[in-house]
Amino acid sequence: xxxxxxxxxxxxxxxxxxxxxxxxxxxxxxxxxxxxxxxxxxxxxxxxxxxxxxxxxxxxxxxxxxxxxxxxxxxxxxxxxxxxxxxxxxxxxxxxxxxxxxxxxxxxxxxxxxxxxxxxxxxxxx
Amino acid sequence: xxxxxxxxxxxxxxxxxxxxxxxxxxxxxxxxxxxxxxxxxxxxxxxxxxxxxxxxxxxxxxxxxxxxxxxxxxxxxxxxxxxxxxxxxxxxxxxxxxxxxxxxxxxxxxxxxxxxxxxxxxxxxxxxxxxxxxxxxxxxxxxx
Numbered sequence: 001x002x003x004x005x006x007x008x009x010x011x012x013x014x015x016x017x018x019x020x021x022x023x024x025x026x027x028x029x030x031x032x033x034x035x036x037x038x039x040x041x042x043x044x045x046x047x048x049x050x051x052x053x054x055x056x057x058x059x060x061x062x063x064x065x066x067x068x069x070x071x072x073x074x075x076x077x078x079x080x081x082x083x084x085x086x087x088x089x090x091x092x093x094x095x096x097x098x099x100x101x102x103x104x105x106x107x108x109x110x111x112x113x114x115x116x117x118x119x120x121x122x123x124x125x126x
Numbered sequence: 127x128x129x130x131x132x133x134x135x136x137x138x139x140x141x142x143x144x145x146x147x148x149x150x151x152x153x154x155x156x157x158x159x160x161x162x163x164x165x166x167x168x169x170x171x172x173x174x175x176x177x178x179x180x181x182x183x184x185x186x187x188x189x190x191x192x193x194x195x196x197x198x199x200x201x202x203x204x205x206x207x208x209x210x211x212x213x214x215x216x217x218x219x220x221x222x223x224x225x226x227x228x229x230x231x232x233x234x235x236x237x238x239x240x241x242x243x244x245x246x247x248x249x250x251x252x253x254x255x256x257x258x259x260x261x262x263x264x265x266x267x268x269x270x
Contacts, residue, residue, distance in 0.1 A: 034235035
């Protein structure tokens with residue numbers, strides 16, 4: 001799924017990274033605890049979060065998160081925006097709540113991080 | 127013991143305690159340095175996650191800290207020395223879920239009690255020593 005499709009499904013506003021919407025995302029995770037982002041995510045995931053400060057983007061950069069979606073209509077603060085511009089991580093915002101955002105993306109075929117390897121193996125086996 | 131003379135690259139960074147906005151800057155700088163050197167991305171991710179957790183520990187619990195990065199031909203060594211409150215019970219601090227974080231730290235998305243266990247999980251060598259009201263020393267290595 002491309003980030004442009006994610007934007008359409010969740011009716012997102014693009015805060016940073018208009019030029020990066022053709023980027024492919026293969027999996028996603030939802031977390032408000034940055035410690036969990038560092039512990040449980042995989043490289044290349046899309047992050048959905050309600051945390052809007054600088055650390056939401058720093059943790060994303062550290063964990064190789066491809067793009068960040070802020071849920072519940074939240075907007076990243078100025079520091080987060082400036083870090084995202086520097087590290088070229090697209091930031092989007094949706095008015096939908098966390099559960100609905102994750103549910104809609106999942107329904108459209110975007111898988112969770114724990115499923116990622118399994119699906120890849122299945123493709124290899126075919 | 128490795129010395130900076132043996133290293134491919136070495137650099138020292140300062141970490142400012144209590145600065146939640148700049149916290150994480152050292153980790154992202156190191157990520158860029160390791161990328162430039164051409165280290166494998168899966169190794170970089172492990173180093174940088176460990177460094178970020180350690181850096182945020184300094185930001186949250188110390189007045190200041192010094193981080194030394196040494197990239198050796200076959201491993202990456204990081205030593206973080208801070209001046210701060212220290213850790214009273216390291217064994218307890220290593221338990222997942224144990225945290226002494228304040229409300230402010232939790233609002234920043236930290237303080238889930240995953241920091242030290244997550245550092246240990248990502249590295250090949252882990253050693254920590256600490257003295258209450260003096261500070262902590264953390265030694266980590268990752269084999270390339």
